Amino acid sequence: MAEPVERESNLVILAALAANLGIAVAKFVAATITGSSSMLTEGVHSVVDSGNQLLLLYGQHRAKRPADEIHPFGYARELYFWSFVVAILIFAVGAGVSVYEGYLHIIDPEPLRSPLVNYIVLGVSTALEGSSWFLAMRAFGRAKGPLGWWASIRRSKDPAGFIVLFEDSAALAGLVIAAAGVWLSHALAEPRIDGIASILIGLVLGLVAMLLAREAKGLLIGERADPAIVETVRAIVAAEPRVTAVNHVRTIHTGPTSIFVAISADFDDSLTMGEGETLVERIEAKLKAAEPMLASIYIRPEKREDAIAAFPGQTSAIG
Template sequence: MGASPASGWRANIVLYAALAANLGIAVAKFVAAAITGSSSMLTEGVHSLVDSGNQGLLLYGQRRAKRPPDPEHPFGYGRELYFWAFVVAILIFGLGAGVSVYEGWKHIAQPEHLRDPLVNYIVLGVAMLLEGTSWAIALKEFAASKGEMGWWEAVRESKDPAGFIVLFEDSAALAGLVVAGAGVWASHAWSDPRIDGAASIAIGCILATVAVLLAREAKGLLIGERANPEVVECVRAIVGRQPGIVRINHVRTIHTAPDRIFVAISADFEDHITMGAGETLIETIEHELKAALPMLSSIYIRPEKAEDAPQVAAVG
């Protein structure tokens, strides 16, 4: 049964909130930059515009990832979301950080006289309010999903990039707003417009750091990551307690989507088990695994003796 529109909206509330906030903020920042000639405000506008595009790409990726399996992609299209998450990281680095550093350098090389900063302060205040609301929503949703894990551990173990990407983007946006505000104030206080350019470069460095972190996490998901250790241990426990199983040789898993896992199990069956009994045992194991772990979309169980099973340094 497909998800209702309401449930789809609820699942993507972080992305929709961030998209709405960034679109409004981008327009306001560009208007303020045009009125005041602030370099840091211009780069902040580019930052918000890039963030808006990123949320759009993640929503697009989520929709594409929900396509059902077909003969060409028998495990579905779930990992396409990871591809778009990697694209988002590249855009943050190339467009967000790149434009910010370039505009800052240009403003230092050719300083422009700053006009009344009041408009900048108003826009920065509104942007702080909107970004803070989006950040609070993203933080609440991610905190609810991480359970007992620490924050960084939760990011490393997360298989759904949308949640932590928005959280990282909003955190970078809030830091950028603080830097932009400080740059505008210092430029006027000390009558040196080059400080505003330096603030733009600082914002670019913040974005570059976030982009590198996101790219590293997205790369791991795109290549293929194992399921969380708790899932692997649950699989081992269910298989290991079955009568007729001598030992488990290995359990190998890979996420084919944030909520779908392929698992391959090699187990040593008792020698006296007939082919018919073995088939029944495999069906029983598959039924119990899917009942306990609904995210197991594909289960492969291979009976083989321990000495015949290929050995690997790590399992999961």
């Protein structure tokens, strides 16, 4: 299951990377010919996006390393670190350069030259960016299932998918703003409008960067598995006749497709040591068969009264 998801995620990233590299060159050429501030910032935007996609691919490569003595749960969460770096780059470089360049163009405006070049580049960029956005949207739409879009983003543990979707959406919004800025600057003979468009593009990028940083922060700190998975674990353990109570089920994602689960359960007091070991092995086999993402399972036999004493008021909580 993880491999098809990863292949599709890589396809989305590579499509976005190819589109952004071509678009960046075209935008910088157009900015040089026409003197458009918004086109220059759009070029910077595409360069930043290209760098971000390379970082995501690098993060996915690093995350594949097997577990070792220092990192017994593997390196899958390293992808979350690089996702946070991407958010910082969008804010610091993409948004920062856009706002600064727009400010310079407002205080020292330069009339646009040959705006037709801008329109051609913007049209081609929209077609390429739209194709990348469509692939990202289709992949994320399949992954989200019946959930709403925002709820799915909040619950997603694979940042590569929603980062590319956010970046492409911001890129399309930036193209619309840049086109409006170029047209108004030329139609009204007011080059400062192009600088204002550049600042607006920077604000859009800043907003996207803050949203991505918030999601990446949650993944870095550690998020529980989907509540449905937690309930499945609880139900399987509770269904065992020799388990008298499930005290708690706690989970954390160690990667987009791997989960660590810790279970506290009260076993029948008449169980022998050998019977207890057999019971634990049987439960683990059932859990892994029911949910392949359960990469690490820890089951602790614990009397219910002891669990209540250790975590008062939390034994019915999930996560």
